[in-house]
Amino acid sequence: MPNWSEFAPGHWVGVGILGYHLFLTLMWIVLKLTLRRRVAPWWLFIGYSGVLLLVWPFMEISRNPWWRRKWLVRAGVKEGDVVLDEGFVMGTSSIVAARIVGPKGMVYALDNEPVHVLILWLRARIRWVRNLKIFLSSADSVNLLDGIIDVVYASDSFHEFPMEQTLKELYRVLKPAGTLAIWEEHEKKKVTNALNQAAERGMFSFIEQEKGVYKLVKT
Numbered sequence: 751m752p753n754w755s756e757f758a759p760g761h762w763v764g765v766g767i768l769g770y771h772l773f774l775t776l777m778w779i780v781l782k783l784t785l786r787r788r789v790a791p792w793w794l795f796i797g798y799s800g801v802l803l804l805v806w807p808f809m810e811i812s813r814n815p816w817w818r819r820k821w822l823v824r825a826g827v828k829e830g831d832v833v834l835d836e837g838f839v840m841g842t843s844s845i846v847a848a849r850i851v852g853p854k855g856m857v858y859a860l861d862n863e864p865v866h867v868l869i870l871w872l873r874a875r876i877r878w879v880r881n882l883k884i885f886l887s888s889a890d891s892v893n894l895l896d897g898i899i900d901v902v903y904a905s906d907s908f909h910e911f912p913m914e915q916t917l918k919e920l921y922r923v924l925k926p927a928g929t930l931a932i933w934e935e936h937e938k939k940k941v942t943n944a945l946n947q948a949a950e951r952g953m954f955s956f957i958e959q960e961k962g963v964y965k966l967v968k969t
């Protein structure tokens with residue numbers, strides 16, 4: 751029988767990191783064999799995940815779960831809602847949203863980067879989050895039925911999407927009078943223009959618009 755007390759905590763950290771990278775390698779092989787789109791080379795896939803793990807603690811401090819909860823509540827997310835979180839990186843907002851909506855609600859989390867999808871998939875399993883469905887897709891082609899979403903939430907990600915096509919797609923998946931909540935730190939001008947154009951076309955009307963916070967309702 752091994753004497754478990756001989757294993758220092760550092761050993762388990764090492765085993766964890768090795769296990770995580772073996773898992774990523776396996777996932778890379780699965781993605782390479784199953785995905786029709788191009789998958790980044792193995793070294794980039796593993797390297798990027800390493801960088802993400804290094805910056806993650808800083809992201810969790812600067813945008814911590816309490817801060818995220820505040821934004822989600824301001825966006826209008828509440829118990830029982832069906833939420834779409836677009837562009838989630840490590841997925842902390844998606845997990846917090848899943849806690850807010852509770853077992854009667856559902857959160858769909860979408861990102862176009864396979865490493866992000868794998869990380870959130872792992873986190874959701876480790877944290878026993880059952881009401882979270884994660885998928886790999888572009889923001890402008892959401893694989894969901896028409897009119898099923900109460901709140902679309904995009905924090906600091908909308909500027910990276912093809913805006914016009916994404917707004918059309920979000921209009922399609924939102925319920926009548928559903929909410930589109932966007933929080934932007936970058937490219938506010940570009941985002942404001944795209945949202946103004948959508949409002950002029952009669953797709954959405956503004957509820958709130960100040961300092962990178964945009965809350966709109968489907969009209």
Ligand SMILES: C[S@@+](CC[C@H](N)C(=O)[O-])C[C@H]1O[C@@H](n2cnc3c(N)ncnc32)[C@H](O)[C@@H]1O
Pocket residue numbers: 813836837838839843860861862863866887888889890904905906907910911912
């Ligand atoms: C700056 S990060 C978002 C930060 C994150 N929402 C947060 O609150 O910490 C932008 C995210 O959008 C994703 N993204 C970029 N373009 C996308 C697209 N066309 N479709 C889906 N996700 C996209 C990126 O992979 C990345 O995860």
